[in-house]
Amino acid sequence: MALVEIRDVHKTFGKVEVLKGVSLDVQEGEIVTIIGRSGSGKSTLLRCINALESVDAGEIRVEGLKVHARMPDLKKFRQRVGIVFQAFNLFPHLKVERNITLAPLLTGRIDKAKARALAADVLTRVGLADKIDAWPEQLSGGQQQRVAIARCLAMAPHLMLFDEVTSALDPELVGEVLKVMEAMAKQGMTMILVTHEMGFARNVANRIVFMHQGRVWEQGPPAKLFANPETPELASFIASAK
Numbered sequence: 001m002a003l004v005e006i007r008d009v010h011k012t013f014g015k016v017e018v019l020k021g022v023s024l025d026v027q028e029g030e031i032v033t034i035i036g037r038s039g040s041g042k043s044t045l046l047r048c049i050n051a052l053e054s055v056d057a058g059e060i061r062v063e064g065l066k067v068h069a070r071m072p073d074l075k076k077f078r079q080r081v082g083i084v085f086q087a088f089n090l091f092p093h094l095k096v097e098r099n100i101t102l103a104p105l106l107t108g109r110i111d112k113a114k115a116r117a118l119a120a121d122v123l124t125r126v127g128l129a130d131k132i133d134a135w136p137e138q139l140s141g142g143q144q145q146r147v148a149i150a151r152c153l154a155m156a157p158h159l160m161l162f163d164e165v166t167s168a169l170d171p172e173l174v175g176e177v178l179k180v181m182e183a184m185a186k187q188g189m190t191m192i193l194v195t196h197e198m199g200f201a202r203n204v205a206n207r208i209v210f211m212h213q214g215r216v217w218e219q220g221p222p223a224k225l226f227a228n229p230e231t232p233e234l235a236s237f238i239a240s241a242k
């Protein structure tokens with residue numbers, strides 16, 4: 001059984017059909033990168049996987065569980081599926097430690113006595129052990145994004161979704177965030193990520209999915225897809241991304 005099973009998913013906003021029958025399987029431990037033009041439905045698909053949007057037709061299953069906005073154990077589900085966005089969304093009035101431990105404490109995943117150790121552990125994994133007592137505003141954009149990733153890791157997710165997490169960063173800060181994601185990939189985390197970082201997609205992903213006009217247009221291993229695109233749409237996308 002695939003960790004994520006997406007079957008013929010349709011999603012419409014108003015009169016616009018944004019997802020036009022998307023099917024996709026993601027296996028445990030797989031790193032899948034979604035690429036495609038602006039408006040092709042990449043973010044919408046990620047948001048559907050995390051039940052931030054509900055699908056109009058078709059279905060999504062994660063670990064066999066059917067995903068929808070009114071699923072009975074939505075909170076538990078969201079703990080297993082972490083999502084990181086372009087905007088870091090740290091709470092500005094809370095120090096780094098509290099940003100990380102808030103959700104695990106609220107959900108009862110840990111008790112107060114273990115909170116600081118958990119924060120220290122996940123911060124170490126993103127290379128920021130020394131920032132546990134910092135305020136978000138004292139951190140660079142890249143560091144804030146790494147804290148946002150650490151905050152997800154604190155929930156011990158089974159799947160991580162990343163939506164253009166480096167797009168808002170100054171170019172010199174992109175590398176440090178990609179490095180953290182690469183390390184997570186090596187540790188076996190299942191990840192679906194939307195990115196414009198073609199170098200990263202090529203080096204880290206097991207599979208690239210090219211979305212076009214609300215459909216999975218082409219997919220395959222990075223080496224094959226970049227070297228031999230089968231459709232003119234992908235060929236022109238690759239040419240314009242260079």
Ligand SMILES: Nc1ncnc2c1ncn2[C@@H]1O[C@H](COP(=O)(O)OP(=O)(O)OP(=O)(O)O)[C@@H](O)[C@H]1O
Nearest residue numbers: 013014016018036037038039040041042043044045
């Ligand atoms: N909540 C919403 N209400 C109405 N329209 C929406 C909503 N969310 C997305 N859309 C529309 O759906 C289409 C696909 O949007 P989506 O954000 O999924 O694209 P994307 O591939 O992530 O693009 P980008 O690369 O610019 O992030 C766009 O035309 C967008 O305007």
Ligand SMILES: [Mg+2]
Nearest residue numbers: 042043044163
């Ligand atoms: Mg998007």
